[in-house]
Amino acid sequence: MDQRGPWIAPGEAGAELWRQGFSYMVDAWQRGVLNLDVLRQRGNRYHAERNKRAPNVLAFEYEVVLDGQDLERPVNYLLLRILPPPGLAIDPRKPPFVIVDPRAGQGPGIGGFKADSEIGVALRAGHACYLVSFLRHPVPGQTLEDVLMAELRFVEHVGQAHPEASSKPVVIGNCQAGWQTMMAAAIRPELFGPIIVAGAPLSYWAGTHGKDPMRYSGGLLGGSWLTALTSDLGHGLFDGAWLVQNFEGLNPANTLWGKQYGLYAKVDTEAPRYLAFEHWWGSHVLLNAAEIQFIVDNLFIGNKLATAELVTREGTRIDLRNIRSPIVVFCSKGDNITPPPQALGWITDLYGGIEDIQANGQTIVYAVHESVGHLGIFVSGKVARKEHSEFATNIDFIEVLPPGLYEAEIEHAAPGAPGADPATGDYIARFAARDLGDIDAIVGGGEAEERRFATVAQVSRANLGLYRSLVQPMIQPWTSDASAEWLRRMHPLRLGYELFSDHNPLMAPVAALAAELRKHRHQAAADNPFLAWQGMVSAQIEAGLDRYRELRDRTAEAVFDATYGNPVLQALAGLRADDAPPRPHPGETPERRAAIARHLAALRGRLAAGGLREAVLRSLLYVGLSQRVADERSFKLMQRIRADIGDEMPLLGMKQVVREQFFLLRLDQEAALAALPHLLEGVPAAAVRSAGEQIRRIALAAGPLDGEAAERLRAMEAIFAAAAAPGEAATAPAAAITGDAPRMAALRPTDEAAAPVTTPRRGR
Structure with missing residues (x-):
C-alpha cells in the first residue's frame, strides 16, 4: 500500500481522476456562486414587482380597455386588449378570444407570458385577443359574485367591440378561472361563444x-x-402564498430539491427560464x-357547483346546464392539482345520459393529455403548439358540432394522408363521439x-x-x-425571496463575484465522472x-x-x-319537460321545410351518424366550398341550421330522409348535381368510407341523382351550400322517436 496516503494515486489513471476531481470542484464552486446570483436576481425582481400597481408577466404589449374599479360594484380586475406584434394580421370576421387568468395565489399574465402561449397561438390564428387581469390587492368588500359580474361586463364589451365577428367571444379559463368562467356563462349564456376550461376543477370530490x-x-x-x-x-x-404553498407541498421532490438542483446543475443556460417562471410563481x-x-x-x-346548488344574490340559480355554447374541457393525467376526474365529474353529476346532453342542446368536448402537469396545461410551449393551437384553429368547427359529448383526438398529419394540407399545420383534430360510460370510467368513485x-x-x-x-x-x-x-x-415562501436579494447585506459581494466568474468560467467536461x-x-x-x-x-x-x-x-x-x-x-322540472316537448312538436312541422342548403346538411349529417367521428379535414373542405360559391351565411346561422337538421334526424330519421326530394324540388338540376358531387368530396375528405357509412353515402348520392335527372337546366353550380363536416353528428343512429330526457344518476 502506498504510504503517502489515499490522496496520491499511482499511475496515469490516478492522475486523471485527480485532475477531473479538481476540475469538478472548481466548476461546482463557480456554479454555487452563479446559483446564488440567480437567486439574488429573483429576489430583486420580486421587490420590484411589489412596487407596481398592476404587475403581470405578459410578453405582449397591451392597453387597458376597462377597469373593474370603475364598475358599480368595483373589483380589482382589468380588461386588457393585447396588441398584436408587427406582421400579425387580425381578421375582424374571426371571433375574439378572451383569456381569463387564475387568481389562485399568483399574479396574472401566465396565459401570454411567451410567444408559444394561449394568447400567442390565438393571435397567430388571426383572432383578436383580450386578457382578464387583476391587481395584487382586492377592493375592500368585493365578493366572488362581484368578480363574476365584472367578467360578464368584460365579455359583453368584447362582443360589442367586434360586431363583424362570426361568433361571440371565445373565452378561455385557466385553473380557478375555469370554474369562474363556467359560473359566469351559466348566469348569462347569451354573451359567450365557445368556452375552453384548462386544468379547471369543477367536481371537487371526484378522484382516484x-x-x-x-x-x-x-x-x-x-x-x-x-x-x-x-x-x-x-x-x-x-x-x-398559502395557496401556492399547498401546490408546492404536493411534490416535495421538486419543491425541496429538483427545481433548485435543476438550476444549479445547468446554471449557465437555465437561469432565463428559471427567472421567467419564478417571476410569475412568486408574484403572490x-x-x-x-x-x-x-x-x-x-x-x-x-362541491355545490356541479349540482346547481349555488344561487346569486338576485336569486339566479347557477346551473351549468344553462350554458348554450360549446364547452371544451382540457385536462391531464399528469395533473395532481386538477386531475381528470375533477375536471370531468360535473358531466355525470348533471346528466343521466347522452340524451340529456342532446336534449339540453349542449356540445361538450374533452381532451385528456397523457402526462403534462397542471401548469403545463396552460404554460407549456409544446401544449400551446399542439392542443391550444388546434383548439384555436378549429374553434369554428367546434362551434357547429351538433349537441353531444365528444373526445378530441389530435394526431400528427402524416404527409400524403387523405386530405392532408400543409397549410393546416402539423396536426389533425378529430372529435369522436363518447357516452357517459366513458366519463364514468375516468371519474370513478361511488x-x-x-x-x-x-x-x-x-x-x-x-x-x-x-x-x-x-x-x-x-x-x-x-x-x-x-x-x-x-x-x-414572514411567510416561508416570501422569506426565500427576501433573504436572497440585495435587501440582505450578506448578498452584497455576490453580484460582483458572479460577474467576475462569468469572465473566467470553468466548466467540467461532460464526461467528468464526478x-x-x-x-x-x-x-x-x-x-x-x-x-x-x-x-x-x-x-x-x-x-x-x-x-x-x-x-x-x-x-x-x-x-x-x-x-x-x-x-x-x-x-328536470315539469316546465322544462314541457318546453322540450313543445320544441320537438315545432321541429316535426319543419321536416319538409328548407331547400338545397338544408338537404345537403341533412345528408352529410346522416352519413356522419354512422361514423361517430368528426374530422377537421372535412370541415375545412366544406369551408373552402362555401368560399368558392360565395355563401355568406354567418357561422351562428350555420350553427342553427346544423342543429335543426340534427334534431330532425334524431326526431324522425325515416321521415327526415323521405322529405329530402321535397327539399330539392324546384332547384336547378345542375345545382343539385353539383351539390351531390360536393357531398361526396366532403364525405371522403378524411379517407374512404366503409360499411354502413359507405351505404349511406350511396343512398344520398342516389337521391340527389334522381332529383337532378328530370329537366336539367344550364345554371350555375349550387349557390348556397352551408354545412359543417360530415361525421359531425357523431352519435349512434336512433329510433324514430326522440330519446326522452332522463334524470341524472344518483352516485356513480
Missing part, C-alpha cells in the same frame, strides 16, 4: 383512490375554519376573506365515497361555527394592517422524497377514509347508510 391526495386536505384539516383563521390573522385578507396576490371563504365552503368542500366527503362538509360547517362563536371574537380585535403585513412578509456521481446523488435524493410523498399520501388517504367513513361520525353529521344519496343531483 391511491392518487389525487389534494382533495383530502379539507377533511384532514377539519374543514374551512383554518381558512377563516388565516383571513382573520390577515386582517380581512387571505394571503395567496391577496383575496378578501369573503371571497376565499365562499370558494372553500361552497366549492372545495361543499356513493360510499361521496358520503365521506358529505360528512366532511357537515363537520366543516360545525367547526366553522364553533370557530366563529368561540375563537374569532378573541382574534379579530388584536389584528391590524401592520400585523397582517408583518405576517405576510458530474455523473452528482446526478446519481440527486436522483437518489429525489427518489427518497418521492417515497416519502407516497407514504404521506397513502397515510393521509387511510386516515381520511377511516375518519369520515366511520358510520358513527356520519350519523352525527346527519348521514345514514339507508338515506338517499348524500348529495342532491338536479333533475
Whole structure:
C-alpha cells in the first residue's frame, strides 16, 4: 500500500481522476456562486414587482380597455386588449378570444407570458385577443359574485367591440378561472361563444383512490375554519402564498430539491427560464376573506357547483346546464392539482345520459393529455403548439358540432394522408363521439365515497361555527394592517425571496463575484465522472422524497377514509347508510319537460321545410351518424366550398341550421330522409348535381368510407341523382351550400322517436 496516503494515486489513471476531481470542484464552486446570483436576481425582481400597481408577466404589449374599479360594484380586475406584434394580421370576421387568468395565489399574465402561449397561438390564428387581469390587492368588500359580474361586463364589451365577428367571444379559463368562467356563462349564456376550461376543477370530490391526495386536505384539516383563521390573522385578507404553498407541498421532490438542483446543475443556460417562471410563481396576490371563504365552503368542500346548488344574490340559480355554447374541457393525467376526474365529474353529476346532453342542446368536448402537469396545461410551449393551437384553429368547427359529448383526438398529419394540407399545420383534430360510460370510467368513485366527503362538509360547517362563536371574537380585535403585513412578509415562501436579494447585506459581494466568474468560467467536461456521481446523488435524493410523498399520501388517504367513513361520525353529521344519496343531483322540472316537448312538436312541422342548403346538411349529417367521428379535414373542405360559391351565411346561422337538421334526424330519421326530394324540388338540376358531387368530396375528405357509412353515402348520392335527372337546366353550380363536416353528428343512429330526457344518476 502506498504510504503517502489515499490522496496520491499511482499511475496515469490516478492522475486523471485527480485532475477531473479538481476540475469538478472548481466548476461546482463557480456554479454555487452563479446559483446564488440567480437567486439574488429573483429576489430583486420580486421587490420590484411589489412596487407596481398592476404587475403581470405578459410578453405582449397591451392597453387597458376597462377597469373593474370603475364598475358599480368595483373589483380589482382589468380588461386588457393585447396588441398584436408587427406582421400579425387580425381578421375582424374571426371571433375574439378572451383569456381569463387564475387568481389562485399568483399574479396574472401566465396565459401570454411567451410567444408559444394561449394568447400567442390565438393571435397567430388571426383572432383578436383580450386578457382578464387583476391587481395584487382586492377592493375592500368585493365578493366572488362581484368578480363574476365584472367578467360578464368584460365579455359583453368584447362582443360589442367586434360586431363583424362570426361568433361571440371565445373565452378561455385557466385553473380557478375555469370554474369562474363556467359560473359566469351559466348566469348569462347569451354573451359567450365557445368556452375552453384548462386544468379547471369543477367536481371537487371526484378522484382516484391511491392518487389525487389534494382533495383530502379539507377533511384532514377539519374543514374551512383554518381558512377563516388565516383571513382573520390577515386582517380581512387571505394571503395567496398559502395557496401556492399547498401546490408546492404536493411534490416535495421538486419543491425541496429538483427545481433548485435543476438550476444549479445547468446554471449557465437555465437561469432565463428559471427567472421567467419564478417571476410569475412568486408574484403572490391577496383575496378578501369573503371571497376565499365562499370558494372553500361552497366549492372545495361543499362541491355545490356541479349540482346547481349555488344561487346569486338576485336569486339566479347557477346551473351549468344553462350554458348554450360549446364547452371544451382540457385536462391531464399528469395533473395532481386538477386531475381528470375533477375536471370531468360535473358531466355525470348533471346528466343521466347522452340524451340529456342532446336534449339540453349542449356540445361538450374533452381532451385528456397523457402526462403534462397542471401548469403545463396552460404554460407549456409544446401544449400551446399542439392542443391550444388546434383548439384555436378549429374553434369554428367546434362551434357547429351538433349537441353531444365528444373526445378530441389530435394526431400528427402524416404527409400524403387523405386530405392532408400543409397549410393546416402539423396536426389533425378529430372529435369522436363518447357516452357517459366513458366519463364514468375516468371519474370513478361511488356513493360510499361521496358520503365521506358529505360528512366532511357537515363537520366543516360545525367547526366553522364553533370557530366563529368561540375563537374569532378573541382574534379579530388584536389584528391590524401592520400585523397582517408583518405576517405576510414572514411567510416561508416570501422569506426565500427576501433573504436572497440585495435587501440582505450578506448578498452584497455576490453580484460582483458572479460577474467576475462569468469572465473566467470553468466548466467540467461532460464526461467528468464526478458530474455523473452528482446526478446519481440527486436522483437518489429525489427518489427518497418521492417515497416519502407516497407514504404521506397513502397515510393521509387511510386516515381520511377511516375518519369520515366511520358510520358513527356520519350519523352525527346527519348521514345514514339507508338515506338517499348524500348529495342532491338536479333533475328536470315539469316546465322544462314541457318546453322540450313543445320544441320537438315545432321541429316535426319543419321536416319538409328548407331547400338545397338544408338537404345537403341533412345528408352529410346522416352519413356522419354512422361514423361517430368528426374530422377537421372535412370541415375545412366544406369551408373552402362555401368560399368558392360565395355563401355568406354567418357561422351562428350555420350553427342553427346544423342543429335543426340534427334534431330532425334524431326526431324522425325515416321521415327526415323521405322529405329530402321535397327539399330539392324546384332547384336547378345542375345545382343539385353539383351539390351531390360536393357531398361526396366532403364525405371522403378524411379517407374512404366503409360499411354502413359507405351505404349511406350511396343512398344520398342516389337521391340527389334522381332529383337532378328530370329537366336539367344550364345554371350555375349550387349557390348556397352551408354545412359543417360530415361525421359531425357523431352519435349512434336512433329510433324514430326522440330519446326522452332522463334524470341524472344518483352516485356513480
